[in-house]
Amino acid sequence: MPANPPEVSPRRATGSRPPQPSGARTRNRAPKRAAAFVLTGALALVAIIVGAEVLRVSGDTIEQGELAAFYELPGGDAPSEPGILVRSEQLLGTPLGSQAWRIMYSSTDLNGSPVLVTGVVVVPDGEAPAGGRTVLAWGHPTTGTDPSCAPSRAFDPFLGIEGMRLMLDRGYAVVATDYLGMGVVTADGKHAGQDSYLVGETAARSVLDAVRAAQQIEAAEAGTEVVLWGHSQGGQAVLFAAQEAPSYAPELKVVAVAAAAPAADLTKLMGSHLDDISGVTIGSYAFPAFAEVYADVPGVELSGILTPPAIAKVAQMNSLCLLTSLTELHDIGQPLVGDFTLHDPTTVEPWATLLAENSAGAKAFEAPLFVAQGSADELVLPADTAAFVAHEESIGVDVHAVTVPGASHGTIAYEALPELERWLEQHVPDNGGS
Numbered sequence: 001m002p003a004n005p006p007e008v009s010p011r012r013a014t015g016s017r018p019p020q021p022s023g024a025r026t027r028n029r030a031p032k033r034a035a036a037f038v039l040t041g042a043l044a045l046v047a048i049i050v051g052a053e054v055l056r057v058s059g060d061t062i063e064q065g066e067l068a069a070f071y072e073l074p075g076g077d078a079p080s081e082p083g084i085l086v087r088s089e090q091l092l093g094t095p096l097g098s099q100a101w102r103i104m105y106s107s108t109d110l111n112g113s114p115v116l117v118t119g120v121v122v123v124p125d126g127e128a129p130a131g132g133r134t135v136l137a138w139g140h141p142t143t144g145t146d147p148s149c150a151p152s153r154a155f156d157p158f159l160g161i162e163g164m165r166l167m168l169d170r171g172y173a174v175v176a177t178d179y180l181g182m183g184v185v186t187a188d189g190k191h192a193g194q195d196s197y198l199v200g201e202t203a204a205r206s207v208l209d210a211v212r213a214a215q216q217i218e219a220a221e222a223g224t225e226v227v228l229w230g231h232s233q234g235g236q237a238v239l240f241a242a243q244e245a246p247s248y249a250p251e252l253k254v255v256a257v258a259a260a261a262p263a264a265d266l267t268k269l270m271g272s273h274l275d276d277i278s279g280v281t282i283g284s285y286a287f288p289a290f291a292e293v294y295a296d297v298p299g300v301e302l303s304g305i306l307t308p309p310a311i312a313k314v315a316q317m318n319s320l321c322l323l324t325s326l327t328e329l330h331d332i333g334q335p336l337v338g339d340f341t342l343h344d345p346t347t348v349e350p351w352a353t354l355l356a357e358n359s360a361g362a363k364a365f366e367a368p369l370f371v372a373q374g375s376a377d378e379l380v381l382p383a384d385t386a387a388f389v390a391h392e393e394s395i396g397v398d399v400h401a402v403t404v405p406g407a408s409h410g411t412i413a414y415e416a417l418p419e420l421e422r423w424l425e426q427h428v429p430d431n432g433g434s
Helices: 022-064 069-073 165-167 200-215 233-248 266-272 277-293 308-318 326-336 351-357 382-394 417-427
Strands: 083-091 099-106 114-124 134-139 174-176 223-229 253-260 369-374 398-405
Touching: 069 099, 069 134, 099 200, 114 200, 114 351, 134 200, 134 233, 165 174, 174 200, 174 223, 174 233, 200 223, 200 233, 223 233, 233 253, 253 417, 266 277, 266 351, 266 382, 277 326, 308 326, 369 382, 369 417, 382 398, 398 417
Parallel strands: 134 174, 134 223, 223 253, 253 369, 369 398
Antiparallel strands: 083 099, 099 114, 114 174
16 A cells, blocks of 8 residues: 555546536536526526515405405396496406406396396407407306305405316306396395295306306406306206206307206205205205295295295205305204105195206207216216206217216316317317417
8 A cells, every 4th residue: 555645636536527518518417407407497487476466465365355345236226137247457466468357237036027146257468359358157066155255256256166277268258147136235235136046947047148248348358158157057058058048048048058067957856865964955045945936836936845844944045155154053953854845846836846946858959969968977967967867868969978987976077177178179269378
């Protein structure tokens, strides 16, 4: 061993490679620079998204401060012509790459009387195609019946529009109604319109008139072609809208209809849940609504169908929103299971007829129909949806039915989106989206 060993470089001592030709060092830097560039870009994108979400939440917070005034019933009569935009305000807390408005517009109830309904409109940034954007009219699932349960009144009024990002990316103008009876209130905070829960024709008019109102927002550039998309209660609403559009809104061209686990057959839906908590919850919303809307029908009084304990609780249950108060709703309703109805509403009149009249499928329509059903849905049963699909096919409707394995009632609308997108690409041209 030499007395004076050669000096060892600290870099070599820590396991670094031996010196390389300068060309090799240059080549090795390239992947590192590329990786650094990608990382920088990704971080910038994350910062943009986070910043946009911060602005969105800040906008939502500001809007909540002046929310009540927008929903208060304006003075004077509602416009007699349906679909007139009565009030609108541009929203601050909008989804990334979009602009949006809260709207109040005229519609008609089951008797043809003028009423006011609320909702939201959201459109992607960028130029609309010639002729305007295709309008995606969304029908929301059950949120409750109290005015406070209106989706457009929520802190984030877009959160419950299932598939909204997909529709915006396709270039659609998205309009989401609250339905009649939700949203608008009198000066003392009471319902300003009839409760219309599961009343098919009234819901259809709320959906179609929302499209007409969206067309009056110049910046939305909404056209006359319409795609209808709804989930559960909203499935019933858009199916009725498809049936009624030729007579109620003939200037609109319904080009496609899509429904996820639709409440299409109310007789089967109610019959499947007579003795469980779902039946009590749905019934607590539906029976008071039907009793109000069909007040002139002999025998429609609540005392003829609900037990005294049920009648004592339905007002309290109707004051609660499904999504935010489900536990409380079930706590109130559970003792009523097995003691909710006096008779089977699917067989006793006038309820049997009313349930049948508010079930979809009385009329065929020309637009193609997409129906998605979850195999694990315990509310809208797969067999009931299959029977509805068979009925629609029997009357000449072009139906594409999809069953998603494992999807529940709550998840089916989201889990069906990939198949819905493929189906839309076949039936509705892209509207200039991303």
